[in-house]
Amino acid sequence: DQQVKQNSPSLSVQEGRISILNCDYTNSMFDYFLWYKKYPAEGPTFLISISSIKDKNEDGRFTVFLNKSAKHLSLHIVPSQPGDSAVYFCAASRSVGGSQGNLIFGKGTKLSVKP
């Protein structure tokens, strides 16, 4: 059973507009969430994270929102740039309970930003 779900395999956005990537999780024990970006032929790159004590975290053009009651998080990219075109992975972890090393990834969303 998938614990972290990214239901949109792909997303296409116009340059300058907002990109919104969504992620849902089923395990209420997750308390840390991360987004990674991956270009072809490269390893993933850490983008931004959020802990469950917050509902928003911002870093430049990237903002992650967390809705714990809905078990949903989203990554907003504003404004979107062609260089943002990549596959974005959502991931979740637990900070307690002996599972601090375990990281669960979603299947990814391929973002295409059109000039």
Added chain:
Amino acid sequence: EAQVTQNPRYLITVTGKKLTVTCSQNMNHEYMSWYRQDPGLGLRQIYYSMNVEVTDKGDVPEGYKVSRKEKRNFPLILESPSPNQTSLYFCASSLSWAGVGQYFGPGTRLTVT
């Protein structure tokens, strides 16, 4: 330059021939981990290590072994590779645990025939 290195980058082998993929980091990170990426399945964790001599299973550990004898190295061992282990493998490291952003290596593409 801070980095995670993996070797080899590409490998084609035959069923049953033992192989090792090496992973090394130069950031003095305590946490290291191995993942495999398959089409339609995203990234799945194979094994992780919270520190030297401490390793634990991820979500898909079957058919793999790891060791963490020193902080900088975390080799992935396939004792008897099978075609279903054909995949793209990534090693990663971070300061402390999985919830801290990890540095990923460039990947090793393994084909088992």
